[in-house]
Amino acid sequence: MQTERCSTQSELMHTTTAAPSAQPKKKLSRMRRSDIFWGYLCVAPLTIGLLLFLAAPLCYACYLSLTTYDLFNPPVFVKFDNFIRAFSENETQFWPSVGNAFVMCIGVLLSMAISLVLANLLSGKKKGTNVFRMIYFLPTICSSVAVGIMWKRIYDYQYGFLNQIIGLFGFEKVNWLDSAHAVPSLIFLNVIFGMGTNILLYIATIKNIPRSYYEAAELDGAGGLQKFFYITLPSVSPVSFYILTMGVIGCLQGFAIYQVMTGGSPSNTMMPVMLIYNYAGGNYGAFYGYSSTLAILLGIIIAIVTALNFGLSKKWVYYES
Amino acid sequence: MQVNSGKKFSRAAGSIATYVLLVLFAAFILVPFAYLLSCSFKNAQEINLSAFFPKHWTGANYRAVFEETVMLRAFLNTFLYIIPPVLTGVFMSGLAAYGFARLRFPGSRIIFSLMMATLVIPNIIIMIPAYVMFANFYHWVGTPLPVMIPGMFGSTVMMFFFLNFLRTLPTDYEEAAILDGMSRGGIYISIILPLIKPAIITQTLLSFIGFYNDYLTPLLYLGNNEKLFTVQLAINQMNSAYSVETEKLLTACVVAMIPTSVLFLLCQKYLVDGISLSGLK
Known part of the structure; x- marks a missing residue:
């Protein structure tokens, strides 16, 4: 009823031209014209912003990627040399760094699984759920730089908190950020400090699953685990898909936390964005053309992975009706 | 039994x-x-x-952080840089959402679809050419303008969030206002904005937290000038200094986390509701 009323009203609002003919036609057309005017005026700022700061740089990126450019001398057009260089043997860092970023994506999957379990536990009517929800969300609002510095200290070899703790139990000190341990250390940190939003999304979805599904399953004698696997898991699959897609896109573009914690050494913590930054006025000098090339390649990789995600989603994501 | x-x-x-x-x-x-x-x-x-x-x-340590480092100045800088884009960005995004939700004009569908398509462009592609453009065409590098101006036009994500919120609201008030002869601009300011207040608060908070915690953008544009540092740049500088005074560095981290933590504690309902809603659409 409510929605019906709304829709007819919005129809009315939209089609001022087709309003009752009792009113003078001239006034109506003036209103319609004012609607068009205001319509363009309303969307103009955002459109201009996107054109200036998104579309223009995007086109410019394509041009820059075909040049060598150091910001002071005019860009030199070199055709596809940058791309050839990126795919040649001379580029020893970019593809391994893309590989590193994909390894870090394990964290996205782990975070999904842990978030779902915790959200499932929190969606019941238990005492203290709000407090836990707040605690899990807390890292999300903290800056990655501060969080990175904090964990760098915790993982520190000589004075780090973690080594002090395992020292109490008589274990040898571990170098948590060396080439053997850095990847799991960083994934652990990403998982634990990146699950706040996921948990909120899962809780909101689980609460929307109709009770009757679970009641029917209980009548059929389903246990807790069965209910989780046959009802909860399929019901939250659209959110899982959202988290996976966004998580992978974010993970492949990770920067701040890695820059602060390892700075790219050991080499298996070098991320593509760090490399792109290094070539664009960072540690490696001013190679804006080549940097744009790498950025475009990374963008294409992200687009392919996202498309794959969408393609595969048909196999495991269930939408109602 | x-x-x-x-x-x-x-x-x-x-x-x-x-x-x-x-x-x-x-x-x-x-x-x-x-x-x-x-x-x-x-x-x-x-x-x-x-x-x-x-x-x-x-x-x-707390005293030292404020007296010996650029922290205090960095705080002032950060708020100065981010409050204008947060406020105008939210206003502009809401304005665009209002345009798409309630006004009919030729091309609105196409403009909307193109905007939504921009969401799939990874940020990283834009970063470097944007830097070059700001350096050479606008001559804004070394000033806080590149950190501030782009955000002032609003964002597609925010616009979409407001749009979804607006679509659930009845149009009674607006109709009455049109009959009273109020202009569309007046309707947006005096009717729509109060109606979508919960969504506005959520997005203002998220936007503030996002800008406050951003590291790469200020690093690119302000990385060389201590006087222009944001909080994130200030603590990172302490971190990468030749001799790190750990206790002061960690204190600076605590201080840097305070503003967003306080906001979170005060407004967690808006944040939690907003995030729960946004993911479901």
């Missing part, structure tokens, strides 16, 4: 297991923060000792 007590037992065990798991993960998050906080009260002699709590609590 026996079956019943067995069930009760397993339910109690399940409940205990649940809490153990919840507490374990909460500890992974809270212990690091507690450790950081405790370290910020240690003096230079105690900072490397293994005791969790300091023997002699001292507030000297």
